[in-house]
Amino acid sequence: MQNYIAGRWYDEDDSLISALITGVLNGESVYEVVRTYNGLPFAFRKHFDRLKRSAALMSMEVPFTCKELNSIILEGIDKNRPSPSGDLRIRIVLFGNGENVLPAVIYALLPSVSKDIYELGVKIAISPYTKPSGAIVDPRLKIPGASWNIRTRKNLGDNYDMIILNEKGNVCEGSFSNVFLVKDGRVITPDIGSGVLPGITRDNLIGLCRSIEINVVERPVAAWEMFSADELFLTHTSVGIVPIRKLEEKILIEDFTDGMTRLLLDNFEDYIMTEDSNWSGLDEVEPSDYRADI
Amino acid sequence: MQNYIAGRWYDEDDSLISALITGVLNGESVYEVVRTYNGLPFAFRKHFDRLKRSAALMSMEVPFTCKELNSIILEGIDKNRPSPSGDLRIRIVLFGNGENVLPAVIYALLPSVSKDIYELGVKIAISPYTKPSGAIVDPRLKIPGASWNIRTRKNLGDNYDMIILNEKGNVCEGSFSNVFLVKDGRVITPDIGSGVLPGITRDNLIGLCRSIEINVVERPVAAWEMFSADELFLTHTSVGIVPIRKLEEKILIEDFTDGMTRLLLDNFEDYIMTEDSNWSGLDEVEPSDYRADI
Amino acid sequence: MQNYIAGRWYDEDDSLISALITGVLNGESVYEVVRTYNGLPFAFRKHFDRLKRSAALMSMEVPFTCKELNSIILEGIDKNRPSPSGDLRIRIVLFGNGENVLPAVIYALLPSVSKDIYELGVKIAISPYTKPSGAIVDPRLKIPGASWNIRTRKNLGDNYDMIILNEKGNVCEGSFSNVFLVKDGRVITPDIGSGVLPGITRDNLIGLCRSIEINVVERPVAAWEMFSADELFLTHTSVGIVPIRKLEEKILIEDFTDGMTRLLLDNFEDYIMTEDSNWSGLDEVEPSDYRADI
Amino acid sequence: MQNYIAGRWYDEDDSLISALITGVLNGESVYEVVRTYNGLPFAFRKHFDRLKRSAALMSMEVPFTCKELNSIILEGIDKNRPSPSGDLRIRIVLFGNGENVLPAVIYALLPSVSKDIYELGVKIAISPYTKPSGAIVDPRLKIPGASWNIRTRKNLGDNYDMIILNEKGNVCEGSFSNVFLVKDGRVITPDIGSGVLPGITRDNLIGLCRSIEINVVERPVAAWEMFSADELFLTHTSVGIVPIRKLEEKILIEDFTDGMTRLLLDNFEDYIMTEDSNWSGLDEVEPSDYRADI
Structure with a gap:
């Protein structure tokens, strides 16, 4: 290269x-x-x-x-x-x-990427390392040296990724992914104030939900809610949507042939390839102040 | 070089x-x-x-x-x-x-270093950026990418340093220094759990106090306590002890000819040059586990 | 009675x-x-x-x-x-x-009330007891059994009141009063999310400021800001506005013949006696849901 | 009466x-x-x-x-x-x-008490109301007016009790009970610093574990750990040990004929009836200072 x-x-x-x-x-x-x-x-x-x-x-x-x-x-x-x-x-x-x-x-x-990931789902766990929430460190800062990330990635073991929580016990994100819950037909993901890096694949997932009229909510998500969710999945740039089968050794879901995760998987690539904002805007005027509040 | x-x-x-x-x-x-x-x-x-x-x-x-x-x-x-x-x-x-x-x-x-610093004291302020306390990020990690530090140092203005607080409103440290308060004849400095990097000059200052029988306390220090202190000073490796004259535009002390800061300044160099642990130990056996808790 | x-x-x-x-x-x-x-x-x-x-x-x-x-x-x-x-x-x-x-x-x-209070100001301190912020306990709940309040009031000593902080080190309120800072011509008081009971005298003070075009801000207020304020005062129902002379033994202000506190004192009684919302509304329709969020 | x-x-x-x-x-x-x-x-x-x-x-x-x-x-x-x-x-x-x-x-x-409780276990949920941890309010204060408790008890629905969390997302206690997890043969319960009232039945349960050489740990317990526990039970004075079957609609355990909860249930009454400290001490000298730290 x-x-x-x-x-x-x-x-x-x-x-x-x-x-x-x-x-x-x-x-x-x-x-x-x-x-x-x-x-x-x-x-x-x-x-x-x-x-x-x-x-x-x-x-x-x-x-x-x-x-x-x-x-x-x-x-x-x-x-x-x-x-x-x-x-x-x-x-x-x-x-x-x-x-x-x-x-x-x-x-x-x-x-x-192995196709198996999409068919079988992956195993994840909860990281022992804490990320500060948005009230402590601005989550829009994408800089190296995030010790919670580095340490989590070095200790993944047999987990696909580990979920990093903030100091309130709420979900932030995986060490290289964003997290989504499905509960009662709604899609739920931590809000930016939770300390979440506003991922671009995350934004596309939210956009996809809206485009097919699925209710999607950004809010603080307690870690325990992942265990009572109907479905759980990750998103990250290189793979897109990753279904989760096991969380901390508990099997969450056995069969991905149906359900919300499957629906989103089936529509994701088409959405991102045709969503105009992913492919345009190179000539747009830049906002004058990038420091404005979240 | x-x-x-x-x-x-x-x-x-x-x-x-x-x-x-x-x-x-x-x-x-x-x-x-x-x-x-x-x-x-x-x-x-x-x-x-x-x-x-x-x-x-x-x-x-x-x-x-x-x-x-x-x-x-x-x-x-x-x-x-x-x-x-x-x-x-x-x-x-x-x-x-x-x-x-x-x-x-x-x-x-x-x-x-200008001698004026020791005679006249410096001006400091309180940083707008927050450092996570020890319960969130291990303060013994000395890695690059501490955004609170980098951002503080980039915005010092006419301040010698700015004091970074943790999410509880307690004092951590300056962007390149540790902080000490003098109150009622005692020397007080934030404890490691507050999120303080255990500075080596900080340790020497504590050692100096003990060697001349000054009561020294490591504990959480509310930011407001700096304003009600009798004296305030910083320590950092290249300069040693730095007296503080002004905090957030309020004059704390006018005259450094007397008092605890002067006493410590007068004894610091002699202490560090003669304290055995600063100059020995190269052959000591290394502890087997450096991950042990604080 | x-x-x-x-x-x-x-x-x-x-x-x-x-x-x-x-x-x-x-x-x-x-x-x-x-x-x-x-x-x-x-x-x-x-x-x-x-x-x-x-x-x-x-x-x-x-x-x-x-x-x-x-x-x-x-x-x-x-x-x-x-x-x-x-x-x-x-x-x-x-x-x-x-x-x-x-x-x-x-x-x-x-x-x-002794007239001296208005002329000379009072002495206050910072309470050792912590009140949970609005994210932990709804500050609009006015119920007995607030241990931080009871314990503060039992330990006032020679202080007129003591200021109770929340777990972030921000100002909430006195044990029977609300707190206001004056800084650079603006009036600042903790917001409801800080854990402040939305006092009715507090609301009137804010109304008075607006009526005479003084900039008034409700926001989180770090405890240390009280020490760098130009003026500081309390409000409570039985006395109205109480100027503060001393905070934690530090004299904040010597002379109350001039300044913002004096201006507000001079206009307060007239404002509350003539402000329509203080004397009307008995027949208004009640909102259907009193549980709505802050 | x-x-x-x-x-x-x-x-x-x-x-x-x-x-x-x-x-x-x-x-x-x-x-x-x-x-x-x-x-x-x-x-x-x-x-x-x-x-x-x-x-x-x-x-x-x-x-x-x-x-x-x-x-x-x-x-x-x-x-x-x-x-x-x-x-x-x-x-x-x-x-x-x-x-x-x-x-x-x-x-x-x-x-x-219905015997069914011990045989079938109960259903619990997680309370929407937060209790301040021990760093905010001293958990040894047993006073009325705990709004998190009153509000939880008023909203139990079909739950036997609801588990109240602290501001870190860690488990405190039920509105009238203490909580214990069983994981890998160990018994785990929130420590006092988590904001737990040091219940006397809780103390007896800990004593029982020690008397039959079961490893018992008091430490901060993240709410999500309840979902990955092998067993879960409550203790409270009027009923003793209460096995939990369902948590937030997820079935945790189906069969209580075996396991740690059963073992403890079988030994509890005998332990408390014969443990000397439960029945003696009326003449003991009182400690001089009841305010000493936890």
């Missing part, structure tokens, strides 16, 4: 940066992870807006317009795409460097 | 690392900052123990014994010391790299 | 109720305290609404319309008013009694 | 107290509920100690020694016991009355 660092393209072995900059030493950096579908960056405008907001909260400048960054991304897709049908996972990073910013775009193959 | 990266020494311009490793991209790294006095690393054993504990909490290995790391540090001091009387600030970093660890030792000149 | 208990009037010595009812044994009761001005109950409609809301939150019925309860109150004022110029403090209580409610109206003389 | 009020015995209809005292109007009162076994008050010394502690925390005096209060209790049992085999539920109340205390002892029949 070729990666973009501060204006030039480098092979993997030459993708180096100074170990002395604040973005490396202090973790003063912000990032986004974009995937492609059929070689096109997915929901790029949304990712760009989120990057701008993270950067603003950290008093950093984004040294590109949306279109400029999109061009760089596309250039790298051209260089790196393994085959006409292969897809990529693209990390955009802005490293702080004193008063300046050092931008990088890092490419990797999108991992392939 | 020459810096150590993964077994070799590099000039500043060549002090590069891969932008692709987890230690850079995910903030999966731990660090310590050591200073020298008269060219000798200060409290090295304590820093090493703290590094081991941080690493253990992140499921990382430290690829050195205490003596091995000390030898590397000394080699760099030899290479970098500007003059026989000059001192250095040395950052030890362990970058995560998948299952491995990439170690680095980065050297910088210790900034010089 | 004559008191009303469950439909009849009793002398003080005969104002007895059963010790066996849930309202006495379990503290299942709600109450309001109304004062008179010139023999007329002040802000009666507001008190009645608040009583209805408390009762609804406790699944209790109020066995009167607003007009009916007002008539009882007036009957008691007739029986008990000490002189044409004397004023009364009237407690309305609904005691739970299984599925039923036992109403009582208790009369006492309004204590007289 | 005859009840004791301030030195005299009264029939139920004459069990009256003044509606004007602080113990009635402000909820300034403390209480204990004692049951009899075979006409003897159970664990009286423990109840007395708990009453003393509650009273001390409220700055109230208990106007009896342990023996004096025991004599009054026994006198009432003589007057009220329905039959040689009938048992009683006895509430001791100290009502605040300005600087004084008005004591009362109220008698009622102990409700009879």
